[in-house]
Amino acid sequence: MKTILIPFFALLLSINSFAQKPDKEKIKALKVAHITEQLDLTAKEAQAFWPVYNANQEAHYKLRDNKVRNRLEELSRSESETIITETEAKELLEKISKIEETKYKTEKDYYQKLSSILSSTKILKLKFAEYSFRSKMIKEFKSRHKGEKPKK
Numbered sequence: 757m758k759t760i761l762i763p764f765f766a767l768l769l770s771i772n773s774f775a776q777k778p779d780k781e782k783i784k785a786l787k788v789a790h791i792t793e794q795l796d797l798t799a800k801e802a803q804a805f806w807p808v809y810n811a812n813q814e815a816h817y818k819l820r821d822n823k824v825r826n827r828l829e830e831l832s833r834s835e836s837e838t839i840i841t842e843t844e845a846k847e848l849l850e851k852i853s854k855i856e857e858t859k860y861k862t863e864k865d866y867y868q869k870l871s872s873i874l875s876s877t878k879i880l881k882l883k884f885a886e887y888s889f890r891s892k893m894i895k896e897f898k899s900r901h902k903g904e905k906p907k908k
Contacts, residue, residue, distance in 0.1 A: 787889050794885035795878055804873045812866045819859055824851050 797805060827848060831840060840848070870879050 783893070787886075790889045790892075791882065791885045794888070795874075795881050797874075797878075801874060801878075805870070808866070808869045808873065812862070815862050815866075816859070819855055819862070821851065821855055824848065824855065 791809075792802070795801075795805075867879065870882075874882070
């Protein structure tokens with residue numbers, strides 16, 4: 757039990773030591789430490805797992821289409837529904853559909869690769885570890901920005 761609690765508290769202390777705008781590399785290192793702790797990988801599993809995991813993360817990063825996201829944010833801030841034509845709306849929906857389809861295919865391939873490296877139980881632990889890390893980061897962000905008024 758102590759061996760589990762020590763890395764957990766070290767992780768929490770590391771998260772607490774972030775500056776106001778945390779460095780992406782620090783977050784990535786914390787995430788790697790968190791996943792490593794949660795999965796309890798053997799040396800052989802870790803050697804095969806991390807390249808596949810990192811490639812998947814890179815693929816997801818590339819799928820984030822900033823043009824589409826920026827356009828959707830622009831539309832959500834707009835008070836008028838007529839700022840986009842029907843043709844533009846169809847094109848935007850088609851781009852979103854293609855991105856979602858590619859995400860699905862990428863995720864399916866990723867799980868197939870992982871299943872040759874890890875047991876199904878460890879793959880589920882991975883999903884939970886990613887979720888719990890994201891939750892911890894959100895809680896940390898909220899606690900740091902508690903009381904601040906939202907920018908308009």
